[in-house]
Amino acid sequence: MIKKSSSAVRSTFEWVGTIAVSLVIAGIIRVFLFSPYDVHGASMEPTLINDEKIIVNKWSYRMHEPAYGDIVVFHAEEGRDFIKRVIGLPGDRIEIKKGKVYRNGKMLNEPYIQGTTYTRDDARTTVVPKGSLYVLGDNRENSRDSRDLGAIPLSRVVGRADVVVLPIKHTKLLTGQEAVGSR
Known part of the structure; x- marks a missing residue:
């Protein structure tokens, strides 16, 4: 016993x-x-939909720098985390004219945006500072992004969104590179 x-x-x-x-x-x-992170709101539609769950890779930017088209999660100034797409890297000149985004004088091909985009702040030019990113939501008319917050310091970036995992029918990899080109 x-x-x-x-x-x-x-x-x-x-x-x-x-x-x-x-x-x-x-x-x-x-x-x-x-x-895991939950998508809140419509700022990244049609790429990411409200209430989807994504997996954020926190290690990727310890290995290499962010790239054009990456979808990143970052700590916003008001203490909330935002999810946006990288449009500009340090030293890039970003300009928005007639709803089109230009990087270093070249208009971006943005196939992830559906329909016509009427982007506020036309004709404002920004040079991305060293150690920062310029980010925009895919749903430009419903997004708080670098147009409002300014360039995002790399120190506030949590990581890169790599995959949508829930709901199961929305599961997909998030590459982004083919959408906006490479550096």
Whole structure:
């Protein structure tokens, strides 16, 4: 009877130990590598829809710099996290004229935007400062982005949105590179 009791205690400790190690590993993955985020609002439609859940890769920008077209999550000034598309990198000159976005004098091909876009702040030119990004929502008329917030410091970027995971029927990889070209 004593053997069964000590065996049960040992088994319980092993089970608790396994759960504790699993929780620590899951915590490390969530804090340092990948995190789920909910999409709130329509600012990234049609690419991302309200209430979708995405996975954000927090490690990617430790390996390389953000690229044109990446969809990033960043800490906004008012303490909320925003999801937007990278349009400009440090040193780029961004201008919006008649609803079209120009980077360094060349109009961007933006196939992820549906229909006609009437972008506010036409004719305002911005040079992206060192250590910052210029980001816009895909739904330009319903987005708070660099037009309002200014360039976003890289230090406020959480990571790159890599995949939509929920709802299941919306699951897709988010590459973005073919949409706006590469540096």
